[in-house]
Every structure is written in structure tokens, then in C-alpha cells.
Amino acid sequence: MASGDPFRTVRTGERLRIPAAAYNAFIAAAKTHQRGRTDSGAEDAGTRLGFDTLISNQTGKNLPRFGIVCLGSPVTPPALRPAGFRARQAINGLDPSSDRRGRFAIAQEPIRAGAIGRAIASGISVVRIELLAPSSEDDDFADVKDGDSDVLLAAASGSARILWIEPLGDREDADRPWCIVRLGDQDPQRLFSVLVTVDGGSAGSGTTTCSWTYTLKTERGKVIATQKTPEAHRLPNVPYVETPEDSVGFAWYDHDSYLRLLWANEQPALESCEEGGGGGASLTFPPFSADQHDLDIEGATLVSMSADAAGRRITGFKDNAAATQYGGREFTLANIGSHAIVLMGGDAGSEEANQISLPEKWPWIAVRPGDRFRFIYDDNLTRWRLVMGYQDFLGDPAYCHTLKDDFITGSVNSSGNSGELGWQSTGNGGSLVMITGEQDRWGVRAVRSSGTNIDRVANFGGFSAAMTFRTADEFFFEVEWEGKIPVLATPSNDFYTAWGGVDYIGSTSLPLYGWGFSGFAFVYDRATSANWRCWVGSGWIGDTEQDTSPAQAVDTNWHHFRIRFDSVAGSVKFYIDGVLVGTITATLPNSSTDMWTPGFHVQRNIVGALSRDSYMDRFRCHFRRARPTTAGAAGIGAGE
Numbered sequence: 192m193a194s195g196d197p198f199r200t201v202r203t204g205e206r207l208r209i210p211a212a213a214y215n216a217f218i219a220a221a222k223t224h225q226r227g228r229t230d231s232g233a234e235d236a237g238t239r240l241g242f243d244t245l246i247s248n249q250t251g252k253n254l255p256r257f258g259i260v261c262l263g264s265p266v267t268p269p270a271l272r273p274a275g276f277r278a279r280q281a282i283n284g285l286d287p288s289s290d291r292r293g294r295f296a297i298a299q300e301p302i303r304a305g306a307i308g309r310a311i312a313s314g315i316s317v318v319r320i321e322l323l324a325p326s327s328e329d330d331d332f333a334d335v336k337d338g339d340s341d342v343l344l345a346a347a348s349g350s351a352r353i354l355w356i357e358p359l360g361d362r363e364d365a366d367r368p369w370c371i372v373r374l375g376d377q378d379p380q381r382l383f384s385v386l387v388t389v390d391g392g393s394a395g396s397g398t399t400t401c402s403w404t405y406t407l408k409t410e411r412g413k414v415i416a417t418q419k420t421p422e423a424h425r426l427p428n429v430p431y432v433e434t435p436e437d438s439v440g441f442a443w444y445d446h447d448s449y450l451r452l453l454w455a456n457e458q459p460a461l462e463s464c465e466e467g468g469g470g471g472a473s474l475t476f477p478p479f480s481a482d483q484h485d486l487d488i489e490g491a492t493l494v495s496m497s498a499d500a501a502g503r504r505i506t507g508f509k510d511n512a513a514a515t516q517y518g519g520r521e522f523t524l525a526n527i528g529s530h531a532i533v534l535m536g537g538d539a540g541s542e543e544a545n546q547i548s549l550p551e552k553w554p555w556i557a558v559r560p561g562d563r564f565r566f567i568y569d570d571n572l573t574r575w576r577l578v579m580g581y582q583d584f585l586g587d588p589a590y591c592h593t594l595k596d597d598f599i600t601g602s603v604n605s606s607g608n609s610g611e612l613g614w615q616s617t618g619n620g621g622s623l624v625m626i627t628g629e630q631d632r633w634g635v636r637a638v639r640s641s642g643t644n645i646d647r648v649a650n651f652g653g654f655s656a657a658m659t660f661r662t663a664d665e666f667f668f669e670v671e672w673e674g675k676i677p678v679l680a681t682p683s684n685d686f687y688t689a690w691g692g693v694d695y696i697g698s699t700s701l702p703l704y705g706w707g708f709s710g711f712a713f714v715y716d717r718a719t720s721a722n723w724r725c726w727v728g729s730g731w732i733g734d735t736e737q738d739t740s741p742a743q744a745v746d747t748n749w750h751h752f753r754i755r756f757d758s759v760a761g762s763v764k765f766y767i768d769g770v771l772v773g774t775i776t777a778t779l780p781n782s783s784t785d786m787w788t789p790g791f792h793v794q795r796n797i798v799g800a801l802s803r804d805s806y807m808d809r810f811r812c813h814f815r816r817a818r819p820t821t822a823g824a825a826g827i828g829a830g831e
Contacts, residue, residue: 244296245281246310250340254302257318258340260284260310261291281307287335292444293350295335297374313375320345320353320370328356329411333372342367347407347415348383348444350375384410387440387455390417394430401431405455407442419452432458497545504533505558507545508566508575521567526558534558534577548574671753676715679745711754711763711775715745725765725773739765739772 197212247266248254263283284302287295297316302308319342320333327345334349336342343351357368386408395401407416421440425431440455497507508522526532534556536549548569549556556577558564569576711727714736723743728734753766756779765773 243314244310244312245307246284246296246298246302247281247307248302248304249283250286250304252304252340254284254298254304254308254340256298256301257316258298258302259287259295259318259335259343260298260340261287261295261335262312266307284310287337287339289335289337292334295350297372311374315354315371315373318343318351318370318372319364319367320356320372321367322356323413323415326359326365327413328359329413330356331409331411333370343372346444347385347409347442347450382441382443382453385415385440385442385452386410386412386437387434387452388436388438389433392420394433395425395428396430398428400427401425401429401457403431403434403455403457405434405440405452407440407450407452408437412437416450416452419450421452421455421457423454423457425457426459429459434458504535505547506535507547509545521565523563523565524558525563532558534564546574548572548576669753669755671751673749673751675747675749676745677747679717679721679747711756711765713752713754713765713767717745721745723767723772725763725775727763727775727778729778733778735775735777737773737775739767741770741772743767743772 197210198216201207244262246254246260248260249263250260254260261284263285266281266283282296284296285291296310296312297318299309299311299316302310318333320330321336321339321342321344322330323345330345330353332347332349333343333345333351333353336344343349345353351372351374353370353372355371357370359365359368362368387405388408389403390406391404392402393399394403402420404418404420406414407419408414419442434456438456441453442450443453444450496505497509534547534549536547536556547566556564564577566575566577568574711725714724714726716724720738721744723739723745724736725739726734726736751766751768753769755764755766756762757764758779761776761779763775763779764771765775
């Protein structure tokens with residue numbers, strides 16, 4: 192046998208002779224194989240971690256070993272090949288994206304663009320991770336990083352649990368070490384606990400709403416966000432106790448990977464109030480005296496109240512008339528003192544027939560100085576129901592949320608101006624309409640019908656006689672709302688929209704004027720102007736109108752409107768989107784004779800379209816008596 196090639200094959204019948212070179216090669220191969228079975232640092236060790244997914248690389252670029260891809264659709268859809276879909280399925284691998292948190296795999300071998308390779312979507316794998324803080328060694332979770340196939344991104348919550356992080360001294364990249372992770376550990380969209388510490392805002396008060404913001408930390412104390420506001424509901428105009436440092440809260444990542452704080456263990460400052468106050472952040476509720484000098488009740492001869500032992504919380508009202516007279520009973524409660532009193536709903540301390548029904552989810556309301564609330568007895572609820580309220584707007588001129596959506600009733604009547612805030616039709620036709628596609632937005636639809644050119648239809652709300660005042664009383668009154676007109680009128684197809692006043696206010700052939708009531712309004716009269724106009728009326732045909740300045744063109748978008756009547760200054764000011772656009776000082780409502788009804792009104796011309804819509808929402812009223820000058824003028828309203 193020639194000895195030139197130590198690996199030459201042996202022919203049949205030939206005597207076997209193994210050259211030394213061949214034998215040594217066999218031994219070297221055996222040793223290499225044995226080392227590969229025991230050496231965890233061998234190149235193919237990662238492959239032996241296994242795989243559970245075949246990935247078709249659709250990222251458009253080569254994917255390195257331990258690279259990241261998000262999971263897309265199957266390569267073989269069931270409609271195309273049912274048998275192939277049921278067999279071992281390959282999944283299209285996409286570029287990492289934050290909207291696919293938790294839906295990714297780690298390649299277990301290099302995968303060329305367009306090729307299929309092995310990956311892990313659930314289980315243990317090696318991967319690089321970009322840490323929350325430089326040189327960190329104690330991150331717990333990770334998930335995809337938007338647009339980056341090389342690393343996962345450490346997070347407070349994620350579907351990859353970090354089992355091991357490469358020691359700082361061994362790292363090639365201090366901020367992107369090699370790690371071992373377990374995939375599929377948790378849903379990244381679920382709530383997770385965080386440590387919260389106040390880092391801004393204020394506790395709130397009887398006139399301002401709490402505005403605390405928080406720094407968020409992981410349970411290990413690592414900061415993951417600052418200046419976060421809780422999503423949980425806060426009671427308006429109520430102080431809150433400052434949450435202790437590093438209290439437990441709950442947060443989550445939304446589908447846009449934005450970290451949101453749900454709950455921060457906030458508590459209203461009620462316990463300290465019960466003890467008479469615990470500092471500048473607390474309200475105090477001293478007892479009201481036997482003669483109720485801090486409260487004014489219209490109908491006091493028929494209605495008395497029950498309170499808790501401390502006299503700080505009103506728990507119910509008692510109608511002293513016969514039980515058969517409950518139906519239709521109503522009264523108004525005004526706080527004319529210097530201290531707030533809490534109005535309790537539910538089962539707080541009085542028999543069911545005398546209890547108070549508050550808007551849903553409101554267990555109580557603070558009746559602050561200057562506040563005024565109106566109640567009717569609801570035979571269906573067998574309780575006193577809060578139907579509307581006015582609050583002192585001076586403490587928070589921008590927003591004093593008084594008449595929220597919960598307060599607006601949905602009843603429609605045709606008997607003229609109602610005594611409570613609600614929808615009504617005061618002419619030939621009108622209806623309440625829901626705005627399609629805009630959740631919780633409402634409007635008024637005016638329907639054209641026969642009649643004179645001053646016909647009035649589709650009014651919203653009004654307080655009528657309940658808002659008459661004594662001669663020489665000085666007060667502030669403000670209304671604000673959001674509104675829009677979806678379709679603009681033309682001179683030949685004209686509708687009036689009067690926001691801020693009800694009843695007759697004119698037509699295409701007459702000037703704007705008040706009918707039997709007074710008021711003030713933003714008016715859209717396309718026959719006169721394509722801009723909003725300011726209007727103030729007093730009694731019969733006593734009115735002043737002017738263009739907005741700077742001119743405010745009417746469009747089809749939502750805007751914020753505000754009108755403030757100041758009897759002390761003798762003026763009515765008009766605001767659109769926070770900008771002063773008009774001041775009127777003439778023909779103001781006469782407090783001794785005029786009733787005035789803040790609300791909304793849509794009026795049609797006798798020609799043109801059959802109907803016209805006007806949308807409005809979030810209507811609020813703010814009231815305060817400035818300096819009552821008549822003897823005993825402690826209350827609010829007529830009949831004292």
C-alpha cells in the first residue's frame with residue numbers, strides 16, 4: 192500500500208495498515224468531539240439551547256445570531272395550504288416595534304434576509320440588553336426596543352425576565368451586556384407595582400383640584416419616570432394628603448409603549464378634617480349653629496336637615512309636610528358662611544325617604560362658601576336628588592367645574608322655561624340629538640315650522656324665576672360651555688344660534704331683542720355677519736349688540752365660550768377660547784324686575800332648510816353674591 196496518502200481507503204483483500212498520521216488525526220477528532228460535549232464556551236453551545244420557532248427573515252437585512260425580530264403572520268396561511276399550516280410553521284420576522292411588545296423572538300443562528308432560520312419565542316436564551324441606567328446590574332425585565340434588532344431594552348415590566356447579567360468588569364459594552372433571559376414570563380400590558388414619590392404639583396384646596404405628580408421607581412428603587420399624573424379619578428376642589436415617599440402604586444405600558452401611572456395611593460384629606468384640620472392642605476368643617484346662620488334654604492319652613500354628630504356633614508333632608516306632599520317638592524340650599532360643609536350621599540345617617548342622591552360615583556360633595564345647590568324629591572328614587580348647582584367661580588376663574596355632564600337631565604317638555612337645568616322645546620319644534628361619532632356630545636335640533644319670523648324653537652335650559660334678584664344686590668354670574676355649529680347657514684337659508692340666552696332674540700327682519708326675559712349671548716346670524724356677535728338684552732326690545740373684536744369667524748370646530756356678568760363693574764364680558772372678544776355696558780339685566788335665563792337657543796327663519804343643528808356640551812354656571820346691601824340679604828334668590 193502506498194504511503195503517500197495517510198487517509199487512502201483500503202481495497203478488498205488488502206492488509207490493513209494504519210499510518211501514524213491517520214491514527215493521530217482520529218485521536219484529535221475524538222478529543223475535539225469530547226470537548227464539544229462538555230465545554231459550555233464552545234461556539235455551538237447556543238444552538239444546544241434549542242429552538243421552538245422557525246423565522247422567515249422579512250426585515251430586509253441579515254439578522255445576527257441572538258438578534259431580535261417581532262413576530263408577524265405565518266409564512267403559510269391556512270387558507271393557502273391547510274396541511275402546511277398544521278405542520279411545523281414558519282413565522283414572518285419583522286423589524287422590532289414598540290407596538291408589538293411581548294411578541295418577539297431571539298434568533299439562535301444567523302439568518303440571511305429572506306431566509307428561514309431557528310429562533311426562540313418562549314424559553315431561555317442569550318441576548319444583549321440595553322440597561323435602564325449605565326453600568327446597571329439589577330434590572331429585572333426587558334422587551335423590544337423600537338427599530339433595534341441587536342438588543343432588548345430593559346424596562347419595569349416586560350415579557351423577558353432577566354435571569355443573569357454579565358458582570359460589569361467583563362463587559363465589552365458597559366451599557367449593553369450579554370444576559371440570559373427567560374421569554375414569555377409575563378404580559379407586558381398588565382399592571383405592575385411601582386414605588387411613587389411626589390415630585391411636583393399641589394395638594395389642592397376647597398377651590399382648586401389636587402395636582403400632585405410623581406416619580407416612579409421599580410421595586411429595586413430604580414427611577415423609570417418622573418412628573419407622572421395618576422389616571423385614577425380625583426375629587427374636584429378637594430385637598431389630598433401627600434402620599435408618603437416610596438409608597439406602592441400601579442402602572443402599565445400602553446400599546447404605544449408609553450408608561451402610564453394608574454394609581455398612587457392618594458387619599459382625600461378627610462380624616463384630618465374630622466379632627467378639625469391637619470395643616471394648610473386640609474379643609475375644616477366647623478359645626479353650623481342651631482339657627483343655621485351659615486346656610487340659607489328656600490323653603491325652610493318645610494325642609495329641615497339632619498347631620499352627623501359633629502355637625503360637619505349633612506346626611507339628609509326632612510320634608511315636614513305630609514308624606515303625600517313629597518311629589519313635586521323642591522328647595523335650594525346656599526352656603527353663605529365662611530366654612531365648607533360636606534353633603535353626604537347614600538346611606539349616611541337618615542331614613543331612606545330623607546336621604547340624598549348624588550351623581551353617580553360621587554359619595555359626597557363639599558358645599559363651599561358661595562355654593563348653591565338645588566334639590567327635588569324624586570318619587571322613583573324616594574330620595575332628594577341634586578339637580579343643579581352654582582359655585583363660586585372667583586376661587587378658580589378659569590375652571591370651576593360645577594354643572595358637569597352628570598347634572599344635565601334628558602327630559603324634554605314644551606311648557607316654557609323649566610325651573611331646572613334640562614332640555615326643553617319652547618316653540619313649534621325642537622329636539623335633543625346625539626352627535627354621531629362624538630361620544631357624550633349633545634346638541635339641539637331646531638325644526639322649521641309655520642309661524643311668524645320671530646318663532647322660537649329648541650331652547651336649552653334656564654333658571655327663570657329662580658335667578659331673580661333684589662334691587663341693589665351686587666353679584667357676579669358666569670356661564671361657560673363648549674360648542675360648535677356643524678353646518679353653517681347662508682343668508683337665504685338662515686338660522687339663528689344664540690349661545691348663552693334663551694327665548695326670542697330676533698330674526699332676519701328684526702333686530703335682536705329680549706322678549707319677557709333678559710340675558711346675554713353669543714349670536715350667529717348669517718344674514719347679518721359671518722362672525723360671532725355679542726348680545727345683551729334687558730326686558731322687551733331693550734338690547735345691545737356688537738361684533739366680536741378681534742373678529743371671530745364662525746366655523747365648524749369645537750370652541751370654548753364664556754360670558755361673565757359683573758353687576759359691580761356694570762359690564763358683560765365675552766370670551767372665545769380664552770380671548771376677550773367683547774365688553775358691553777348698556778341694557779344690562781335689571782336685577783329688580785328682569786328674569787334672565789342662561790342657556791342655549793336655536794332659531795330658524797321662515798324659509799330654507801327644514802332643520803338646523805347646534806351642538807354644545809360641558810355647560811357650567813358660576814355664581815357669587817358680591818356685597819348684599821339689603822337687610823337680611825344672606826340668602827340667594829327671591830322669596831326671602
